[in-house]
Amino acid sequence: MSVSHQSRETERTDFVAVLAKVCLVAFLISLGVVVLYPLFWMALNGFKTNAEIFGNPFALPGGFSVANYIAAWNQGIRNYIATSVIVTLGSAVCTVLVSAWTAYGLTRSKLPGKPFFVGIVLGGLMLSPTVAVIPLVRMMQDLGLYNTYWALIILYTAFRIPFTTFLIRAYMLGLPRDLDEAAIMDGASEGQIFWKVTLPLCKPILVSCVILHVLFAWNEYLFAMIFTSGADLQTLPVGLTSIMAKHGTNYAVVFAAMTLSALPIVMTFFAAQRFFIRGLAEGIGK
C-alpha cells in the first residue's frame, strides 16, 4: 500500500519534471527562432529578386543566385571592408600595445604615485564618445586628420585604452612575480622583462582584448560617420547606410550587403568564442 503510494508520488513528480523540461526546451527553441530567423531572412532576401521580396516574405527564394551578393560586393562593400579591416586592425594593434605598456607601468614599474594614474585611466571609462564629438571635429580638422584613417585609428585607440588597460592590469596583478625576480637577478632591464617575461605571460588576456576591440571597432558608427566623408574612407557601418541611400529601391542588393558585413564578425565570434568569453569574464567590472 505504502509502496504503491510512494511510486504514484514519484510518477507524479517525474511527470511534472518532464513537463517543466519540455516547456523549458520549447521556450528556448522559440526564443532561438525569434533570434535567428530575422538573420536567416536577411541572408535569404539577399538571394531573392526584388519582385520576390515584395511577395510573401516567408517564401524561399526561387533560386540561390549570388548575383546580388556580387553586385553588393562590387558596389562598395569591397572598399568598405578594406577600410574597416585597416581601421580595425590598426587600432587593435595600437590599443593593445599601448594598453599593455600602460598596464605594465601601473603594476610592475617603480612609477611613483600609481594610484593617481590608475584613477585617471579608470575615470576615462566614464567619458563617452557622444559627449566629446563636437570638440573633436574641430580638433581633427586643426590636426589635418579629418577624413583620414588616422582620425579613426587614433580615436578608437584613445577611447578604448581605459577599458583595455583595465583588463590587462587586472590580469598582470594576478601574475606570479617569481619570473620577474629571477630576470632581475640575471640583470634584465625593465624593458627586457616586459617584452621577454610579462608580455608572453599575458598572451591569453591580450588575445581577449584584441577580440573585444575588433568587435567594437568593426561595429562603431558615430565616429566613423562624423570623421569620414569620402566613399573611399567609409567603414562598413557607414558604407551600409550609403548603399541604403543609393540603392534604396533595390532591396535585394541592400540585404546582400547587410549579410556580407555581418558575416566576418559572426565568424570571428564563433572561431574565437573561448577568448571572447574570457575577456568578458575578466572585464565584468565594466
Next chain:
Amino acid sequence: MITAVKHDYKGEAVKIGFTGSRRPERARLGPITGILSFRWIVIAFVLILWFVYYPIIDNFVVSTKNQDIFTGETAYVGLDNYRRLQSDPVVGTAILNNTLYAVISVVFQVFGAFVLAALIEGLSEERWRRFWRAVYFVPSAISITVTGLLFYFIYQPDIGLLDSALTQIGLADWSRAWLGEEQTAIYAIIAMSQWQGFGYSTLLFAIAIQKIPRELYEAAIMDGAGTWRRLWNITFPLTREMTGLMVIVTITGAFQVFNEVMVMTGGGPNNSSQVLGTWLYQQGFIENDFGYGAAIASVIFVITLLTGFAQLWYTKRRRVDL
C-alpha cells in the same frame, strides 16, 4: 599596490644577498628609475588626456558660444544655450525616450537576461548550455547598423516580416507602419535593441552564475528546495553585484543611444523618436549649431557621470565585501 611594494622590497632584499655592494648605487638611482618609468604610461596618457578628457572640457567652452555659420564669428552667449534646453520640447521628448529605453532595457536585458541565464545554466549538459549561450549572443556580435537596417525592413508594412506574420495569425488589425507612426516608433526601436542586446547580458550572467559553488545547490536540493526557491535564495543573492552593475551599465548605455535611432528613423516621425544623442547630432551637425549641440552633450555628460559614479561606488563596495 601593497603587494607591489612588498615584492619590490623582497626583490631588493634577495639582491643584497647576492651583490651587497651594489645596494647604495641602486638607492641613488631610485628616483631616476621612478621617473624613467613614466615612459611606460606616457603614450596612453597623452592620448587619453588629449582626445578623451580635453574634449569634455572644451565641450563646456563650446556650449557657451554661438557661431554664426555665415560670418564664422563666434560670440560668447553664457548660459543661453542651456536656457534654450529648457524651452525646447524635443529635449523633453528625448529625455523621456532615453528614460523609456533605460527602463525597458533594465527589465529585459537585466532581469529577463538573469532568468534566462539561470534557466540555461540549469540544463544538465554543458554542450547545450554552450549552444544556447552562443545562439542568443549572435545578434550582439553584429553591428547595430546592420540589425537596425534589418529591423527597418522587418517593420515595413509592404515587405516586412512583422505585419505579414500578424496577418497570418489573424491579427491583421494590429499591423501598421511601426516606424512611421509617432506612437509606435520609439517602442519599435527599443524592441529591436532588446532583441539585439539580451544575449550579451545573458552571457555575462551565465559567467557570474558559473562562479557560484555547486555545493550550495546540492545542499539546497538535499533540503528539498525547488527550482524557484534555489533561483531566489541562492542564484539571485549571489549574483546581486553583477545585477547591480548591469543595471548601471544598461542605464548609462540607454542615455548614449544613437546608432539604432539614427539608422531606423533618424528621430522621426515629427521628432517623436528623438533621443539625446540624435538630437545632438541634428542640432550640431545638420543645423550646424555647435553651441546648442554642445549644451545637449553636457546633459548627456552629467547623466552618464552620475551613473558612472554610481558604478564606481558599487564596484568599490563589492571589493570590500569580498
